[in-house]
Amino acid sequence: MSAQNSIGITINQLQKMRDSNEKIACLTAYDAAFAKLLDHAGMDVILVGDSLGMVVQGNPSTVSVTMDDMIYHTECVSGSVNHSLVISDMPFMSYSNIDSALYNATRLMQEGGAQMVKLEATQRQTEIVEELSAYGIPICAHLGLRPQYIHKLGGYHAQGTDSDSANELLLTSTTLEAAGADILLVECIPAKLAAEITKTVNIPVIGIGAGKDCNGQILVLQDILGITPGKTPPFVKNYMQSCSIQDAVTNYIKEVKSSDFPA
Numbered sequence: 001m002s003a004q005n006s007i008g009i010t011i012n013q014l015q016k017m018r019d020s021n022e023k024i025a026c027l028t029a030y031d032a033a034f035a036k037l038l039d040h041a042g043m044d045v046i047l048v049g050d051s052l053g054m055v056v057q058g059n060p061s062t063v064s065v066t067m068d069d070m071i072y073h074t075e076c077v078s079g080s081v082n083h084s085l086v087i088s089d090m091p092f093m094s095y096s097n098i099d100s101a102l103y104n105a106t107r108l109m110q111e112g113g114a115q116m117v118k119l120e121a122t123q124r125q126t127e128i129v130e131e132l133s134a135y136g137i138p139i140c141a142h143l144g145l146r147p148q149y150i151h152k153l154g155g156y157h158a159q160g161t162d163s164d165s166a167n168e169l170l171l172t173s174t175t176l177e178a179a180g181a182d183i184l185l186v187e188c189i190p191a192k193l194a195a196e197i198t199k200t201v202n203i204p205v206i207g208i209g210a211g212k213d214c215n216g217q218i219l220v221l222q223d224i225l226g227i228t229p230g231k232t233p234p235f236v237k238n239y240m241q242s243c244s245i246q247d248a249v250t251n252y253i254k255e256v257k258s259s260d261f262p263a
């Protein structure tokens with residue numbers, strides 16, 4: 001049986017938030033308890049990220065995460081949420097051609113209950129984004145540092161740091177917007193480049209380690225709670241210094257909305 005998410009926040013509302021300069025608050029979640037907590041706190045977007053391979057499964061990267069893992073965790077989350085929009089990650093190699101992308105995105109929506117799928121993208125994924133979009137599948141295109149490419153990149157390094165790669169990322173952003181991407185997620189790129197992308201495209205841009213000027217922010221839940229096994233990236237903020245988990249999540253939403261995070 002597939003999970004059913006009631007319609008709460010929609011892509012139209014995310015677009016309105018972007019157009020009216022209201023910041024979009026996003027966090028990851030992978031289970032029902034945290035999904036309910038974030039939903040009740042008023043989180044705009046919950047991402048069932050393939051980061052679950054690291055923070056839930058304890059693996060060194062996201063590469064080992066399977067479609068079955070993603071469907072299972074997406075179902076746990078989407079069945080527990082009434083307000084937040086649920087995005088689910090397409091795992092490594094699940095969108096290597098148009099047929100597999102269509103098949104697997106359909107599974108995330110029908111079996112998992114996702115309202116949008118996220119895929120790590122360069123311009124090479126343009127046709128895949130076009131096809132998914134043509135069939136009514138909302139898409140978040142994840143640019144910049146793409147963790148599924150870790151073995152090709154040789155480490156989790158900032159991207160778009162020289163003018164050629166910055167121009168390439170700007171072009172990728174506009175190309176994927178034209179292909180039908182509904183939102184962009186930019187990871188670990190210079191704040192100036194993230195600001196330029198945000199100014200250039202007309203869809204919401206969510207940042208992680210990409211400065212203050214994106215339309216919204218996302219972090220991994222375990223990172224803001226200070227319970228990530230192992231090292232956390234330098235841009236992370238621990239919201240659990242002297243408060244409850246509920247307070248930590250509420251403070252994170254407040255600081256994204258008021259632009260106090262990132263500092």
Ligand code: KIV
Nearest residue numbers: 028049050051208218
């Ligand atoms: O998988 C994930 O959780 C992500 C976020 C880090 C943006 O892609």
